[in-house]
Amino acid sequence: MTWIFKRCPNCGADGVEWVGDRFWRCPSCRFEYFHNVAAAAGVIVDSGGGVLLFERTREPSRGLLSLPGGFVDPGERAEDAAMRECREELGWTPSSLSFLATFPNRYEWDGVPYSTCDIFFSTRAEGMRVSELRMDETEGRSPVIVPFMEINYARLAFESTRRALRLYTELQWRI
Numbered sequence: 001m002t003w004i005f006k007r008c009p010n011c012g013a014d015g016v017e018w019v020g021d022r023f024w025r026c027p028s029c030r031f032e033y034f035h036n037v038a039a040a041a042g043v044i045v046d047s048g049g050g051v052l053l054f055e056r057t058r059e060p061s062r063g064l065l066s067l068p069g070g071f072v073d074p075g076e077r078a079e080d081a082a083m084r085e086c087r088e089e090l091g092w093t094p095s096s097l098s099f100l101a102t103f104p105n106r107y108e109w110d111g112v113p114y115s116t117c118d119i120f121f122s123t124r125a126e127g128m129r130v131s132e133l134r135m136d137e138t139e140g141r142s143p144v145i146v147p148f149m150e151i152n153y154a155r156l157a158f159e160s161t162r163r164a165l166r167l168y169t170e171l172q173w174r175i
């Protein structure tokens with residue numbers, strides 16, 4: 001991943017090293033910059049038999065299906081990030097959240113691959129009507145409720161989402 005930073009952000013020297021899949025180190029001034037795991041939150045909105053999915057309208061994985069979710073901001077609780085992302089992406093905010101599990105993911109943005117810790121929550125879709133959602137179309141479109149037994153896992157955007165939905169489905173139906 002050394003090609004991402006061609007020069008040291010501290011002293012400007014060439015030859016920055018990518019060390020241990022974790023940090024960059026400058027051989028000239030010894031400056032180190034850690035590319036830490038980023039936290040993200042995702043929400044399984046359960047209609048009582050189905051999950052809310054929508055089509056991503058941005059990269060990565062544009063055109064594939066996603067849960068509402070996104071990166072946790074600095075200083076923000078993951079629970080609050082999950083609520084905020086639902087509000088921003090769907091125009092609907094859950095009344096409560098239940099923690100499900102975390103799964104690792106890889107997410108590429110502007111050519112930079114990020115390793116993420118995706119934190120999944122579930123909520124009931126009480127009072128939510130898909131036809132009344134106000135999707136942020138820079139994020140997604142075509143929201144739909146998909147019955148848990150009919151999820152097309154190959155069309156999901158991220159491996160972490162596959163694992164979260166499989167786990168949730170197993171827990172609900174003990175399959």
Ligand SMILES: [Zn+2]
Nearest residue numbers: 008011026029
């Ligand atoms: Zn340097």
